[in-house]
Amino acid sequence: MKRTEWASALKSTRGQYKEWQSDPDLVIDPHREQGEVNEPEDVTEFDHPLKQSEQSVWYKYFQDNEILHEIEKDVHRTFPHLHFFQIDNPDDTMSGRLIQNEHYRSLRRILFLYAKLNRGISYIQGMNELLAPIYYSFATDPDTEWKSYAEEDAFWCFTNLMSELRDNFDKSHDQAINGIQERMKVFNNILKMKDPALWLDLESKQMNPQFYSFRWITLLLSQEFELPDVLRIWDTLFSDEKRFDQLLYICTAMLIRLRKDILAADFAETLKLLQTYPPCDVLEIIQFSREIAHPDYYYSPPVQEEEQEGEGGTDGIEDSE
Known part of the structure; x- marks a missing residue:
């Protein structure tokens, strides 16, 4: 698309989103349907709350x-900190409890509309x-005009x-080439090629990659780091045509960074380390x-530390601490 066409394209997509949000066929209200029926007994006979027909x-x-x-349950768990x-509840400031804010409502509307338009997959935990x-990213844009369309633009990007x-x-x-099981298999093979000793250690502990990498890969590391760091990683991924290959290399780098700790840990300690990345x-x-x-x-450990391989090894890169 040419840059000169951006304005018209944005106007079209933003307008389409608003139309869908107000479409009665997508956002169903049975009370509205009842109001269109003249005889109450017709509603009871033809359609009622206990009817199990998919046409009801x-x-x-x-x-x-x-x-x-x-969606509500998951949205309330999204970056709660x-x-x-x-937003502080002015009526309950002493307890410190929080009420739902406008941004959570936007997330809910986007996810619900996506589920309605994509019935084959609907909504699955993690999409939030x-x-x-x-x-x-859209809602914090310094340009007030762009910020005002955060919900519409976020829907299309999502x-x-x-x-x-x-x-x-x-x-x-x-099991498809782009399926999660296949991606985890490729990730495991990358680690095996790049750091055989670390791979063998995880294998000996029966540390199935699914125990930790399923979430890493499926959610693009969005739960492993603070939001500013997630955005930095995503900038790298989305600017790369082979973004999902790059994701697997980032996951491999994360493992090798913890090499010393992993080699020195037992199964439980390793699992905790990888499921709560430091x-x-x-x-x-x-x-x-x-x-x-x-x-x-x-990967090859420094010469002076090769003798420690059996006791813990070393990190692939220096700790940030």
């Missing part, structure tokens, strides 16, 4: 409520974690991202991942 407006309404309930998603950084990640959330595609300099990890991606890269 009430049935669709309750199905939608189930989806909304799942971030002030951006928090992918949407939040996108929405945050939709485009999901078109590339859809197979990660679809169990029927787990703070680090993500720019350092990104740079190291580029080195790993080079075909000739092969």
